[in-house]
Amino acid sequence: MILGAHVSIAGGVSNAPLYGKEAGCDSIQIFTKNQMQWKTPPLTDDEVLRFRENIRLTNIVPAVVHSSYLVNAASPDKGIYERSITALAVELERAEKLCIPMVVFHPGAHKGNGEGYALKRIAEGIKKIFKISKSENTKLILETTAGEGTTMGYTFEHFARIFDTLGETKRLGICIDTCHIFAAGYDLRGEDSYKKIFDEVEYLIGIDSVKLFHLNDSKCEMGSRMDRHAEIGSGKIGLKAFSLFVNDERFRNIPGILEIPGDITGYRRNLNILRSLINSGTDK
Ligand SMILES: [Zn+2]
Ligand SMILES: [Zn+2]
Structure with a gap:
């Protein structure tokens, strides 16, 4: 796994x-703007060039842009839905300018309109995003969720149904957030259950669809449907699961991004824990 973290864009x-390098990252996730606002200030050519130059100097693999928290591509509210579609199309173009290969978003919440409705609406939204965005290379990544409230994406079946509706999945992928799937009820704590989960992923959407990991431990119990991140090894998931992830050959070239604690020293500590779990043996 290419290990990294969600880093600040302060300044x-x-x-x-540069923040990523300081934290010991091999890869980074960023917001390209204030994630709590719809407003999107333009990225100047100067800023884009400086970003690419710093990527080159630090040897960091640019992984992914995390979309705004306001996005809801399943919203029954026409205004919010359309804003969400436009925002994601714009994020794809911004990411492409920065040579970032992925934009990740949470599939959305149906707010009482039902899951069938939501899955259809998300698929239609993705179709629109690809139609209006001029980006060609940057992929749109749907993130697994804990299933809080009426949010979609708490089972791999949701992604299978969205992908099936769309048919074409070349520009799509999924992000597995370890905290989210654990809270949603997937038991990551043993080798057998880990294997079963990825057999299911392979059967439903194909392991190749997994393009990104968010590596977070969970403060809440398995199946709690509560999304509360914990530092690696200090939550209910525990180190065993993370050692399975970082040693899984299938994910050797997939970015694994920490989302907490957020500060440089904390990220360094968590990255060190993850790296200490990597087997040096050649048998696997
Ligand atoms: Zn996440
Ligand atoms: Zn989360």
Whole structure:
């Protein structure tokens, strides 16, 4: 796994690779703007060039842009739905400018309109995003969720149904957030159950669809449907599961991104824990 973290863009997007380097990242996730607002200030050519230059200097693999928290591509509210579609199309174009290969988003919440409705609406939304966005290379990544409230994406079947509706999945992928799937009821704590989960992923959407991991431990119990991140090894998931992830050959070239604690020293500590779990043996 290519290990990294979600880093700050304080002082400009172009600083993110430098923060990543300082934290010991091999890869980074960023917001390209304030994630709590719809407003999207333009990325200047200067800033784009500086970002690319800093990526080159730090040797960091740019992984992914995390979309705004306001996005809800399943919203029954026409205004919010359309804003969400536009925002994701714009994020794809911004990411592509920065040579970032992925934009990740949470599939959305149906707010009482039902799951069938939501899955259809998300698939239609993705179709629209690809139609209006001029990006060609950057992929749109749907993130697994804990299933809080009426949010979709708490089972791999949801992604299978969205992908089946769309038919074409070349520009799509999924992000497995360890905290989210654990809270949603997937038991990551033993080798057998880990294997079963990925057999199911392979059967439903194909392991190749997994393009990204968010590596978070969980403060809440398995199946709690509560999304509360914990530092690696200090939550209910525990180190065994993370050692299975970082030693899984299938995910050798897939970015694994920490989302907490957020500060440089904390990220360093968590990355060290993950790296200490990597087997040096050649048998696997
Ligand atoms: Zn996440
Ligand atoms: Zn989360």
